[in-house]
Amino acid sequence: MRRVVVTGVGVLSSIGNTLTQFEESLRACRPGIGPITQIDTSRLRFHNAAEVGGFEPTGHFTDSQLNWLDRFAQLGIVAARDAIADSTLTWNDELRTRTGVITGSCLGGIGTEDAHYFGFYHEKKSRCSPTAVPRIMSNAVASHVAMEQKFTGATFTTSTACSSANHAIGQALWLIRQGTLDCALAGGSEAPISFGHLKAWEAMRVVAPDTCRPFSKNRAGIILGEGAAMLVLETLENARARGAKIYAELAGFGMSADAYHLTSPLAEGAARAMNAALEDGHLSPEQINYVNAHGTGTQANDSTETRAIRQVFGSHADRLAVSSTKSMHGHALGAAGALEGVATLLAFRNNFLPPTANFLDRDPACDLDVVPNEARSAEIEAALSNSFAFGGLNAVLAFRRVAE
Amino acid sequence: MSEETVAQRVIRIIATNKKMAPEEVSPATRFEDLKMDSLDALNMIFALEEEFDIDIPNEEAAKMKSVDEAIHGAEELLKAKSSASN
Numbered sequence: 001m002r003r004v005v006v007t008g009v010g011v012l013s014s015i016g017n018t019l020t021q022f023e024e025s026l027r028a029c030r031p032g033i034g035p036i037t038q039i040d041t042s043r044l045r046f047h048n049a050a051e052v053g054g055f056e057p058t059g060h061f062t063d064s065q066l067n068w069l070d071r072f073a074q075l076g077i078v079a080a081r082d083a084i085a086d087s088t089l090t091w092n093d094e095l096r097t098r099t100g101v102i103t104g105s106c107l108g109g110i111g112t113e114d115a116h117y118f119g120f121y122h123e124k125k126s127r128c129s130p131t132a133v134p135r136i137m138s139n140a141v142a143s144h145v146a147m148e149q150k151f152t153g154a155t156f157t158t159s160t161a162c163s164s165a166n167h168a169i170g171q172a173l174w175l176i177r178q179g180t181l182d183c184a185l186a187g188g189s190e191a192p193i194s195f196g197h198l199k200a201w202e203a204m205r206v207v208a209p210d211t212c213r214p215f216s217k218n219r220a221g222i223i224l225g226e227g228a229a230m231l232v233l234e235t236l237e238n239a240r241a242r243g244a245k246i247y248a249e250l251a252g253f254g255m256s257a258d259a260y261h262l263t264s265p266l267a268e269g270a271a272r273a274m275n276a277a278l279e280d281g282h283l284s285p286e287q288i289n290y291v292n293a294h295g296t297g298t299q300a301n302d303s304t305e306t307r308a309i310r311q312v313f314g315s316h317a318d319r320l321a322v323s324s325t326k327s328m329h330g331h332a333l334g335a336a337g338a339l340e341g342v343a344t345l346l347a348f349r350n351n352f353l354p355p356t357a358n359f360l361d362r363d364p365a366c367d368l369d370v371v372p373n374e375a376r377s378a379e380i381e382a383a384l385s386n387s388f389a390f391g392g393l394n395a396v397l398a399f400r401r402v403a404e
Numbered sequence: 405m406s407e408e409t410v411a412q413r414v415i416r417i418i419a420t421n422k423k424m425a426p427e428e429v430s431p432a433t434r435f436e437d438l439k440m441d442s443l444d445a446l447n448m449i450f451a452l453e454e455e456f457d458i459d460i461p462n463e464e465a466a467k468m469k470s471v472d473e474a475i476h477g478a479e480e481l482l483k484a485k486s487s488a489s490n
Binding site: 045203204205209261262263264300 | 441442443446449450459461462465
């Protein structure tokens with residue numbers, strides 16, 4: 001069986017637009033949550049989010065390129081470029097035909113869509129730019145990265161709400177493992193800060209008024225985040241042959257459907273996905289040291305996820321570190337699994353456990369070691385990264401340390 | 405026809421939401437007795453906001469666990485609205 005490893009990473013988020021900044025923020029337990037700056041929030045019930053700051057599109061794209069790129073695509077393309085640079089792969093025509101781009105996005109170019117609707121409905125405009133459709137399409141990142149890098153292998157986009165990126169990364173793993181691809185760019189990107197979309201979240205009543213406090217007793221909900229992260233995946237054999245740095249092996253992928261409720265999570269469904277990832281990665285529960293939790297900070301998710309972890313790990317759950325980095329980079333929806341995958345890969349490479357920030361009082365219903373408020377040194381042998389979407393679609397990645 | 409009271413309007417909204425006859429809903433009815441799940445409750449709160457043109461904050465919404473509590477909440481928010489507009 002072909003084994004798949006991660007040899008390159010790119011990330012843009014509210015806690016850093018480079019890998020180094022992202023890691024520094026995780027280690028310092030420094031959340032990137034604050035007042036929303038991109039839109040006027042005076043007609044919203046919540047005012048905070050985890051926005052990507054300091055991102056200057058003109059530093060990365062020409063004006064004519066930007067005309068065709070929604071913010072979610074800009075973030076995704078830059079993350080892909082950074083991941084490719086980080087991988088130090090040497091590209092040739094053969095490898096390019098065997099490389100695919102598989103990206104996740106929940107919303108696509110929703111900012112562009114919102115702006116166009118505002119023009120039509122409010123400003124009574126009668127026409128919009130012909131760039132609208134390609135800016136809005138959810139596969140924009142996959143297509144632009146493929147075109148820019150001349151990657152011509154299997155390329156597509158998954159859209160499964162908050163699990164989008166994990167479904168994308170999992171598909172990439174399987175496509176390389178089964179020999180369809182030799183290399184893949186996989187991850188997710190999201191830019192959800194548009195008035196119409198935030199009003200929709202307001203109506204769901206799951207956004208916290210202040211900050212995201214996963215696993216805390218008085219947690220009040222999610223904080224929406226934006227960002228993008230991309231991974232370069234290739235075979236272990238190829239990575240070793242070229243002497244590449246290896247973050248970790250992407251050992252397994254598991255998915256499941258709750259088939260239960262649109263918004264209420266089900267522990268059994270989450271547990272099935274975790275068990276499937278372990279089985280796919282030939283890992284026993286006792287080998288896992290760390291779980292990067294879905295950990296949204298809603299009352300329902302965090303207690304249900306705790307029950308699911310206890311179902312999967314039994315007494316070993318008391319020896320696991322479980323943290324939610326959403327407490328720092330927010331819930332980036334279709335990019336969430338990619339950002340959390342990067343946090344997990346950094347934990348492997350640089351031997352630390354990312355903390356759960358903003359933690360206050362313990363909740364008996366979340367009785368796990370959630371690495372509260374302080375990063376910790378640790379050597380991880382194997383880890384899971386959980387994503388559970390509205391609609392009950394679960395996707396879990398399993399990572400394992402591997403010698404370079 | 406006399407004008408509907410706030411209580412009658414709340415009951416009508418809840419009954420419509422649950423596809424029941426208004427006679428089957430009384431102030432004492434608890435939402436759990438109506439088999440209302442979290443999404444049903446969200447939809448009902450939204451329908452109340454639309455009916456009365458009020459904003460029901462999350463803290464107020466969380467207190468509404470019965471028809472009576474929804475009526476009381478709507479009345480208080482309507483009072484606040486009319487005093488704000490005076």
